[in-house]
Amino acid sequence: EAGVAQSPRYKIIEKRQSVAFWCNPISGHATLYWYQQILGQGPKLLIQFQNNGVVDDSQLPKDRFSAERLKGVDSTLKIQPAKLEDSAVYLCASSRRFTGGAGELFFGEGSRLTVL
Amino acid sequence: SQKIEQNSEALNIQEGKTATLTCNYTNYSPAYLQWYRQDPGRGPVFLLLIRENEKEKRKERLKVTFDTTLKQSLFHITASQPADSATYLCALDPGGSQGNLIFGKGTKLSVKP
Numbered sequence: 001e002a003g004v005a006q007s008p009r010y011k012i013i014e015k016r017q018s019v020a021f022w023c024n025p026i027s028g029h030a031t032l033y034w035y036q037q038i039l040g041q042g043p044k045l046l047i048q049f050q051n052n053g054v055v056d057d058s059q060l061p062k063d064r065f066s067a068e069r070l071k072g073v074d075s076t077l078k079i080q081p082a083k084l085e086d087s088a089v090y091l092c093a094s095s096r097r098f099t100g101g102a103g104e105l106f107f108g109e110g111s112r113l114t115v116l
Numbered sequence: 117s118q119k120i121e122q123n124s125e126a127l128n129i130q131e132g133k134t135a136t137l138t139c140n141y142t143n144y145s146p147a148y149l150q151w152y153r154q155d156p157g158r159g160p161v162f163l164l165l166i167r168e169n170e171k172e173k174r175k176e177r178l179k180v181t182f183d184t185t186l187k188q189s190l191f192h193i194t195a196s197q198p199a200d201s202a203t204y205l206c207a208l209d210p211g212g213s214q215g216n217l218i219f220g221k222g223t224k225l226s227v228k229p
Contacts, residue, residue, distance in 0.1 A: 004159075033216065035219075040125075040221070041221055042120075042205055042207075042219030042220050042221045042222055043160065043205075043219045044219070045216050045217070045218070048216050055216075056216060091159055091160075093159070101147055101148045101209045101210075101211045102148075102209045102216050102217050103165075104150070104162045104165065105150075105152075105160075105162060105217060106162070107159030107160050107161070108159050109157075109158055109159050110157075110158075110159050
């Protein structure tokens with residue numbers, strides 16, 4: 001089966017500009033996650049979707065970050081305006097429904113953002 | 117406050133030896149604990165999942181233990197190979213219908229030939 005697809009792989013922007021990342025999860029996976037991974041850190045959850053509904057966005061900086069998952073399939077994460085501290089890898093992951101927990105997450109290769 | 121700690125940022129061992137990585141947590145009661153491998157420039161890849169009522173899980177050269185009393189998981193790679201060199205991430209799953217993972221910082225393992 002095809003894996004989680006993400007684009008673009010790399011993006012360099014100036015601070016205060018905007019950027020959008022796209023993710024297409026594995027077919028049939030109901031749950032989609034966006035994680036932020038700063039260099040030397042573990043991934044940090046930004047937002048979790050179950051089908052096209054938001055399950056958890058408690059750590060999403062909503063003044064500048066937004067995400068949507070139209071029709072419960074692919075998803076877009078947007079940052080506007082970007083700050084220097086947003087430089088990170090943005091990882092998309094998906095999972096099947098798993099009773100009682102997250103289950104195994106399948107990650108994409110990530111989108112590396114550099115804000116100058 | 118809730119905290120996940122992986123014992124060291126880096127671990128260097130000789131080929132053929134057993135690598136042991138540690139994951140400690142405080143103020144969590146995870147239902148599951150997972151381990152992932154991450155290579156440079158790549159996304160994490162799932163290795164093993166262990167439930168809170170399981171003491172040990174094995175998969176080929178990998179072994180995970182989970183001690184909910186000590187709030188600790190140990191991850192072992194036996195007969196290590198240079199190809200095992202990567203960053204290994206511990207992740208806690210609080211369980212429940214919501215289900216998301218909370219990751220540690222990772223331990224970078226280097227296996228020297």
